[in-house]
Structure formats: C-alpha cells, structure tokens
Amino acid sequence: MRRALLTLFLAALAGCATAPPPMLSATMTSPTDITLAWKETERDLAARTVEFATEPNGAYTVLQFAPPGQTTFTHPDLMPRTPFYYRLRAIHGPASAPLEVSLPPGDFDEKSEKDGHEWAAPQTLPGGPTAPRPVRETSAAPTDVRATVMHANGIRFTWTDNAADEEGYLIEVRAAGAKEFRAAAVLDPNVNSFGLITLPEEKNASYRVRAFYYGEQSNVVHLTTGDAQH
Template sequence: MISATDITLEWQGGEPDAAGHIVEFATEPHGRYTILQFLPPHQTTFTHPDLMPETSFHYRVRPFYGPASRPIEITLPEGPMGSATKDDHAWAAPRSIPGGPIAKHAIRMASADAVPTGLKAAVMHANGVRFRWTDHAADEEGYLLEDRPEGSADFGVIAVLGPNINSFGLITLPNEKKASFRVRAFYYGKPSNLAGQTTGTIPPGG
C-alpha cells in the first residue's frame, strides 16, 4: 500500500524470451481475473491507483510469449477527430479473412515460420486505419496489435484479438497520427503466485 487506495506491485522478471507481462486483478482470490495492462518485459513494477476503499484486491502477473511481425510506419492525414463520426466502422471489426496459407506452425516451438507476415495498412479516414496480415500460427491464443507512437521508446499493446484473426481496424488517438505498428501471435505463460491487499478507509474530507 502506498496510500489508502493505491497499491503498487513489484515482481521478479527474467523469463527467457518473454515478450512482456500481463498484470491481472480480482476481488476474490479465486474469482475471475481482469487484465489491467500489458507491460514491456523490462518493467517489474505497476501501480493500481484510486481504488475502492475497504476492498480486497488480489493480483497475479503472467508473462506472454510469441513472435511479432516486422513493424510498419504509418502517417495519417490531417483531420479532426470528428471526421470519423459519419463512418459506420464496419471495416474495423476483427475478422478472419479466408484464402491464405494453412496456419500450421507452432509458436510454442519457436518456429520461425509462425511469425505473422505481410502486415499492411489501409488508411480509411483521418483517424482510422485497417490492418491485414497473414496468420501462420496454429497454436496462438490470440493476436496483439502493438504500436510505438513517434517519440516513444517502446511498443505497447493497444488491442487484444482472438485466434485466427487477420484483419482489424483501429480508430487512432491523437498521438498515433504518426506511429509504427506490428502484430504479434501470442500465448499466455504460467501465472505468478497471488498477492493481495485490502484498501484502507478514506478520512472524512480526504
């Protein structure tokens, strides 16, 4: 506890070949865990702020693994966020587009042939871009869309997609007008031990 309603987690990393870590929480030790954030592999702390007082929170950390495509750089045209409001965004729904090669390679065996390839982007409007790629993995638990906005040091996860997906549309944030993007076929690693804390009472007027 770093305050009555703020909890900081610390853990040891170092899992070989991990692409990053997932921080999850639940309000019961054996309840349904919710993903808080995907973190880069070198990060080993996380703060969960502004929590409900007098409530128990339980946490675990999981590594995730899998290969990422080559990144592509995108510069979107100028335009206000409102330019997307008349678009029905049907193009943005996650899809499995047929017609590609049979996805038969194992990311759990670190097969170089399981890496997603052919990542392409189509600019749909000033704030929207559709990505397509070729799925080669037979055993992924899903796909991650990651980006690195101009000036950022690391890629971060911006969308979690189901297995076999190879098309997805993104409505970008202002800092994503110019950014690098990639997709990752991934699977979850073994969860850590559980760690729990109960938040305190906020004093009157606090």
C-alpha cells in the same frame, strides 16, 4: 575429456532452462492505492499482463500489457474496504516485421464518430497458409501485414495467420520517438483483420502484429483497501 564435455553439457542445459516466474509483491501506498513491484526474470519476453480480481477464485481482469522493461504498476483510487488479488502472466510469441504508417492531418471529430466503423470489427478472412506452424516457432509470425488508412485517425490492418495454436493476437504500436512497442489491441485466435482508432500521438507510428501465447504465471498477492480518503 569426458568431464569437460559433461561440464559443457550441463552448462548448456542450464542456459536452456526456463526462467522462474517473477516474485510479485504489493504495497499499500495509500488506503486506496496499491503499488505492485517485481523483478524481471525472463529474456525472451514480449510483455506481461498485470491482472486483478476481487475474489480469491474470481475472474481476472487485465489492467495492462506491461513491456519487458517495466517492473512496477500502481492501481489507484480503488474501492475502499475491498479485497484485491493480483498476478502477472508472461506473454510470448513471434511478431511480424514493423510497418510504418503515416496518417493525414485531422482530429477524431464528430464526423468521424458518426462513421459506423464496420471495417474496424475483428474478422477472419479466408485464405492463409495450408500448413500453419506452432506458435512457439518463429515461422508462425504473421506475414503480409498491410495497413489501409481509412480516415485521419483510423487504420485497417490485415495479415496472414501462420500460427496453428495461438491464444490470440496483439496489435502493437510504437509512436514516433517512443522507445518501445506497446499493446494497442488484443484479439481472439484466428483473427486476421482489425481496424484501429489511433491516439493523437500516433499520427506517425510503427505497427506490428504478434501471435501470442501465455507463459508462466507469477504468485498471487492480496491486499484489502482501507477507508476512503477525504
């Protein structure tokens, strides 16, 4: 009996263990094109950042917030004879319920460009919960998400910030007919108002707001590009 209980306990521990970070690999597909590949190891994953630097200890730049099903990325048309360093970082955190938004007809024209778009700047509005929760809890998800159509291609989002220790916020979008949400904007902690200029295919789309934190980082891979192609 005790042996059976011990077996169940160890199995439960194994199921709760944190998945190891993915092993990242890089291949030169041309003298100035690099393709990254990895095998997904985590189930509870919002996205992964694909990041690069040109120095071993340099500042990394995010190339993409890759959705969970993505396992490759190509970085094309790079500077010749330049070292490139790559890594992945896991993104976790609770998201709000999806919100459907439909925009009126119209393109982002010259008149729209002249709009100052002061409403679009990230802001921290007063108010919110008196007892914010740790971002690793589902109860820390943003609530009261509202979308105000500002013009034919602009939406202002506001929400209640329920997280105490988020590393930032993501505005995520899924255009009508798309299978997955993707990151449309990355915001600093404590922001609870932001205006998004949409893409043409996002006239009808679902949006949600995610309080996020960074998880495990992958290994770093390094390649140096060759001569420019002629």
